[in-house]
Amino acid sequence: MNSNNALKVGILGFGGLGQAATRVLSPKQEMLWVAAADLKGYAYCETGLDPDTAIATYHQQGSIGYVEPYGTLSNHSIQELLENATVDGYFLALPNLPNTFMADVARQFIASGWKGVLVDALKRTSAVEQLLQLQDELKAAGITYMTGCGATPGLLTAAAAIAAQSYTEIHSVKITFGVGIANWEAYRATIREDIAHLPGFDVEKARAMTDAEVEAFLDKTNGILTLENMEHADDIMLELAGICSRDRVTVGGIVDTRNPKKPLSTNVKVTGRTFEGKISTHTFTLGDETSMAANVCGPAFGYLKAGISLHRRGIYGLLTATEVMPQFVK
CATH class of the missing domain: 3.30.360 (Dihydrodipicolinate Reductase; domain 2)
Incomplete structure (x- = not known):
């Protein structure tokens, strides 16, 4: 699969897990990392972002929004990224602090009219229960949301x-x-x-x-x-x-x-x-x-690939890692 056909992937959150996710993606032919957001900004390049530059910039300046020339500083980074980027699916490498945060992010995706696949590596039972309450809304919005797709759960x-x-x-x-x-x-x-x-x-x-x-x-x-x-x-x-x-x-x-x-x-x-x-x-x-990052990010992208194939078949709503087999990302 050449990079023109590669699935375009975004990463929300650019701490340790988000940065490791870019390293996991870099050798892949079937997925291309094109977008990322953190608290203070976002970066988007449809032909792919460079992990080394992004990670170095984040460490030096504290936000992916400083990446030249693809970064934008913003206090509404997720919102603006959704409006400006064409992405097949996002890995939500976000800290679930407070415990309602991931459900709030899901609501943001629903409200924006975005359609595609979301994958998280949520840990807490109560956080997944909040997403279960959004099942019908996710389905109606045309979003395939894969939850609990890290190492454990995952x-x-x-x-x-x-x-x-x-x-x-x-x-x-x-x-x-x-x-x-x-x-x-x-x-x-x-x-x-x-x-x-x-x-x-x-x-x-x-x-x-x-x-x-x-x-x-x-x-x-x-x-x-x-x-x-x-x-x-x-x-x-x-x-x-x-x-x-x-x-x-x-x-x-x-x-x-x-x-x-x-x-x-x-x-x-x-x-x-x-x-x-x-x-x-x-x-x-x-x-x-195998590191925590390898055992979290690898499955997350395997589930993202599976989620995209389901999404293309018109299967929307909330799914967990126990309902679907992940697909290996080459």
Whole structure:
């Protein structure tokens, strides 16, 4: 597929995940990165943006809006990008802080009259529930919205949905993740979202923390975040898919914010009873060398490709990672 036929992709949010997404896209022939927006501006070039220039500009000047000559500074960056850019689909690499933010962004797309595919890597069950309330509006707007399409929820939830097929009854789905990052500041929003899951914290409290306060908190924990029984949308996604009730799904893990080596191997264990009455467990383990960014952005674009093929067949509305197989982006 030459670049003229390549799917044109936009990225909303240009923190650690958004920047990693441009690196994932750069070798792809089937997708072309043409648009991005952050809080202070946006950039659009229909023949493709350069990741190196964009990331360097963002680090030096604090916004993709400074990218010459394709950037525009704006306090309404998403709105203006939608009006000016021709894009097949967007990866919403946005921090879901506050917890209503992604649903608000979806409403913005609906109101704008834009038609196409949206993919997110949302984590919280309550955030996905808000999107479920927008199902009919998304459908009427001609938007195919794929939610929970990162690593967890996403890759691991989809693996659980496949693993469940061996059983007549699912007893438990246990997702355990290990994340290693050399420097928390590369993933500020992600780390704040993780802190929000800890006892004594919530989304608003974590959102209000200054970088210095996050730094001080991580000093107290030696840079380690231990997360248990998280409010993670894997539960509602597996319930919606009819695999098991959400109370049988647990998600937790360890995040090391000072060491790129994973503190433990990310895996999903699906335990159930077969038709012969045997109790067994399937385990799917991710390679330790794959980064959080690889396991989030790769699936997100696979689901984006799948979403575009559905959109072209007139299938609109809200879908989750457990309902559709991602398509590999060459």
